[in-house]
Amino acid sequence: MSAQSRNRPPSPSGRGSGSGIGPMKLTIAMIVRDEAEMAPGFLESVKGLWDELIVVDTGSTDGTQGLFAQAGARVIPFSWVHDFAAARNVSLSHATGDFVLILDADERVTPHL
Numbered sequence: 001m002s003a004q005s006r007n008r009p010p011s012p013s014g015r016g017s018g019s020g021i022g023p024m025k026l027t028i029a030m031i032v033r034d035e036a037e038m039a040p041g042f043l044e045s046v047k048g049l050w051d052e053l054i055v056v057d058t059g060s061t062d063g064t065q066g067l068f069a070q071a072g073a074r075v076i077p078f079s080w081v082h083d084f085a086a087a088r089n090v091s092l093s094h095a096t097g098d099f100v101l102i103l104d105a106d107e108r109v110t111p112h113l
Contacts, residue, residue, distance in 0.1 A: 027052040027097030031087045033080070035105035036062040043071045045108040050101075056091045 028050045035042075046053075053073035057065050058080040065075045078090050092100060103109070 024098035025051040025096070027054060027095040027100045029054045029056075029088075029091035029095050029100050029102050030105060031056045031058060031084065031091060032060065032064055032068070032105050033058040034060045034062045034064060036060070036064045036067055038105040039064060039067040039071075041108060042103070042105045043067075045110070046103070049109060052095065052097050054091050054094045056087050056094075058087060 026049065028046060030053075032039075032055055053068070053071070055065075055068045055073045055075045056078045057068075057075055058078050065077070069075050074094065076090060076094055078087055080087070088102070091102075
C-alpha cells in the first residue's frame with residue numbers, strides 16, 4: 001500500500017482503493033452558494049457514486065453547507081472574489097480522487113452517464 005493511499009480517508013462508496021489495483025477513486029467537486037433547495041435532488045442523483053465530495057461554498061446563508069456536510073461532503077468556505085476559476089481551483093486543490101467530476105447543484109446524474 002502506498003503512503004498516498006494510506007493517507008486517504010475511507011470512501012462512502014467503498015470503491016476507492018488508492019492502491020492502483022481495482023476501482024479508481026472518484027471525487028465530485030462543486031462550487032455552491034445558497035443551493036439548499038437543489039441539494040437534496042443532487043445528492044440523491046449521485047448517491048453511491050462518489051468516494052469524495054468536495055463542496056466549495058462561496059457564502060451560503062440558507063443551510064447549504066449543513067446539507068452537504070451531513071451527506072459526507074468536505075465543505076470548504078471560500079470568499080467569493082468574482083472569479084469562477086479561482087473557486088474551481090480551490091475545489092480541485094482539495095480533491096484526492098483518481099478522477100474528478102465537476103458538477104453543479106442543479107445537475108442530476110442519470111444511469112445513462
